Amino acid sequence: MKKYIKDQIKKSYETKQAIYENEDLLNKIEEVAQKCVDLYRTDKKTILAGNGGSAADAQHIAAELVGRYGFDRPSIPSLSLTTDTSNLTAIGNDYGYDQVFSRQLEGMGQEGDIFIGISTSGNSINIIKAFESAKKKNIMTVALTGRDGGEMAKIADIALIVPSNSTPRIQESHILIGHIICDIIEKEIFGEGVGE
Numbered sequence: 001m002k003k004y005i006k007d008q009i010k011k012s013y014e015t016k017q018a019i020y021e022n023e024d025l026l027n028k029i030e031e032v033a034q035k036c037v038d039l040y041r042t043d044k045k046t047i048l049a050g051n052g053g054s055a056a057d058a059q060h061i062a063a064e065l066v067g068r069y070g071f072d073r074p075s076i077p078s079l080s081l082t083t084d085t086s087n088l089t090a091i092g093n094d095y096g097y098d099q100v101f102s103r104q105l106e107g108m109g110q111e112g113d114i115f116i117g118i119s120t121s122g123n124s125i126n127i128i129k130a131f132e133s134a135k136k137k138n139i140m141t142v143a144l145t146g147r148d149g150g151e152m153a154k155i156a157d158i159a160l161i162v163p164s165n166s167t168p169r170i171q172e173s174h175i176l177i178g179h180i181i182c183d184i185i186e187k188e189i190f191g192e193g194v195g196e
Helices: 002-020 023-040 053-066 085-095 102-108 125-136 150-155 167-190
Strands: 046-050 078-080 114-118 140-145 158-161
Touching: 002 023, 002 167, 023 114, 023 140, 023 158, 023 167, 046 053, 046 102, 046 125, 053 078, 053 114, 053 167, 085 102, 102 125, 114 125, 125 140, 125 150, 140 150, 140 167, 150 158
Parallel strands: 046 078, 046 114, 114 140, 140 158
Antiparallel strands: none
């Protein structure tokens, strides 16, 4: 069993090593972080959504921004569309599950916000529909995906594609990327920056 445990840790490390060595992906992570910093300086917000484990990731990242990540500072506006069960069930019941995020985005999204859609496959229909709604409102879209990026990568303004086909490895890396972005936002706005 210990060999199996070590093998799982090694696979996680190898996925992160692939991210570490992928200059294009690193540049895109930097670009998303900088866009978030810029939007927060104009009193806009980040909005996140996903399904299942990706819903938990959306809530996790939003909570790091609204609460705190590394140090005490003013709250940063961030919203996860996965947390309001009344909205989710009403929209799902009245319009269909594929509309649960797009309908919320129509009501709460504003021009200049950033919408981060999270899906390991990149093919979640309700995230794709939310991207379509975001574009109508001039909301920047970021796809946080894995595998080949799926349909989301084709329509997002920026696609952060974890180089893996394993759902657990992709999800672990999504949180790593989310934490990096939160850290940069916090330090650039309220700290001493992160340098080059």
